[in-house]
Amino acid sequence: KQEVTQIPAALSVPEGENLVLNCSFTDSAIYNLQWFRQDPGKGLTSLLLIQSSQREQTSGRLNASLDKSSGRSTLYIAASQPGDSATYLCAAAGVATNKLIFGTGTLLAVQP
Amino acid sequence: NAGVTQTPKFQVLKTGQSMTLQCAQDMNHEYMSWYRQDPGMGLRLIHYSVGAGITDQGEVPNGYNVSRSTTEDFPLRLLSAAPSQTSVYFCASSYRAVGGGGTEAFFGQGTRLTVV
Numbered sequence: 001k002q003e004v005t006q007i008p009a010a011l012s013v014p015e016g017e018n019l020v021l022n023c024s025f026t027d028s029a030i031y032n033l034q035w036f037r038q039d040p041g042k043g044l045t046s047l048l049l050i051q052s053s054q055r056e057q058t059s060g061r062l063n064a065s066l067d068k069s070s071g072r073s074t075l076y077i078a079a080s081q082p083g084d085s086a087t088y089l090c091a092a093a094g095v096a097t098n099k100l101i102f103g104t105g106t107l108l109a110v111q112p
Numbered sequence: 113n114a115g116v117t118q119t120p121k122f123q124v125l126k127t128g129q130s131m132t133l134q135c136a137q138d139m140n141h142e143y144m145s146w147y148r149q150d151p152g153m154g155l156r157l158i159h160y161s162v163g164a165g166i167t168d169q170g171e172v173p174n175g176y177n178v179s180r181s182t183t184e185d186f187p188l189r190l191l192s193a194a195p196s197q198t199s200v201y202f203c204a205s206s207y208r209a210v211g212g213g214g215t216e217a218f219f220g221q222g223t224r225l226t227v228v
Contacts, residue, residue: 034217043202044219089155091217099170100145100204100217104154
């Protein structure tokens with residue numbers, strides 16, 4: 001059974017700092033891994049989708065990497081801003097299922 | 113672009129009542145799913161559908177029913193509401209089934225349900 005873990009559960013950084021959020025998964029047989037952002041009381045917004053054949057994806061100040069062999073993905077945020085404050089969730093799409101399995105998220109606070 | 117639309121946004125039910133949470137998407141997506149989000153538990157899959165007329169169970173299906181009569185709509189029915197079903201419910205869709213090659217998932221804004 002696929003399990004997805006995100007560490008740390010919460011992170012507070014000063015504005016301008018570069019940071020890395022971690023996501024690990026137990027079953028490396030995945031189609032893709034997706035990173036989402038969730039603001040309080042809101043739905044999930046897709047940030048980046050990495051296919052299993054890819055090593056990384058970039059969008060603006062965000063860079064996500066995927067290492068299937070080690071069961072890890074990271075989301076790198078450059079030059080963080082207070083507007084980046086949110087919960088970040090990763091989700092793995094399993095090969096053997098039609099299911100997207102989520103981690104419990106990292107709550108990020110960027111202090112001005 | 114409407115994307116994925118969920119109604120209602122908020123609902124309070126009494127124990128034993130039934131209701132339907134609505135979900136509609138206008139992107140011609142094949143795959144739709146329902147999740148519930150609880151503190152400390154993350155998002156858990158309730159039911160999903162890979163196309164009109166086809167549904168299947170997720171991790172936590174008990175107490176919920178779904179049907180998919182059209183590509184656009186995927187309603188979630190609570191048969192007899194219980195306090196344990198107090199949660200935030202999210203509907204999601206993607207162009208193809210997640211397990212069939214994987215495409216980007218889009219989420220609705222959620223329905224916050226309280227069962228008293």
